[in-house]
Amino acid sequence: MSRTRIAVVAAAIGALLVGSLVARHMSEPGYGIASAPRAERPECEQAATRYPDRLAGQKLSFSGRPGVAVWGDNAVVLRCGLTPPAPTLDPCATVNGVDWVFREGRSENGKKVIITYGRTPAVEAVVSDEVTAIDTVLVDLSKLVEPIKKYTKCLNADDL
Numbered sequence: 001m002s003r004t005r006i007a008v009v010a011a012a013i014g015a016l017l018v019g020s021l022v023a024r025h026m027s028e029p030g031y032g033i034a035s036a037p038r039a040e041r042p043e044c045e046q047a048a049t050r051y052p053d054r055l056a057g058q059k060l061s062f063s064g065r066p067g068v069a070v071w072g073d074n075a076v077v078l079r080c081g082l083t084p085p086a087p088t089l090d091p092c093a094t095v096n097g098v099d100w101v102f103r104e105g106r107s108e109n110g111k112k113v114i115i116t117y118g119r120t121p122a123v124e125a126v127v128s129d130e131v132t133a134i135d136t137v138l139v140d141l142s143k144l145v146e147p148i149k150k151y152t153k154c155l156n157a158d159d160l
Contacts, residue, residue: 043149101117
């Protein structure tokens, strides 16, 4: 076998190995999920100490960036350190004293986006359709978020 042919074969094998490593890395939980701008705030650091090992039947699979936690294969993705939402007409629910706004305009591709309302910093969760009990997710996440100081509450149409 000539040196040129050996070099070509070696380069092809190297490219295949790098490609498979990149593909595997891209499919890992947490890939491409950036920390929120205020993820280093003490409130987010404190919340990180209370991430549940399991959420909606999914195991905590990633918490390698400040303010980011992932359960399952991106079944639930949490980011702490966001700017709180402005008053909105999006639906709001209060779960154990924590207000959550359902971001209908950002919910797509089988994922629901919810964000805390009236707390700084805000906490956002993206919940996949594979999670059927979003109410249970909100109960568990409310335990995480409750210590973040509340400064206002959301109102529903029933409150007006």
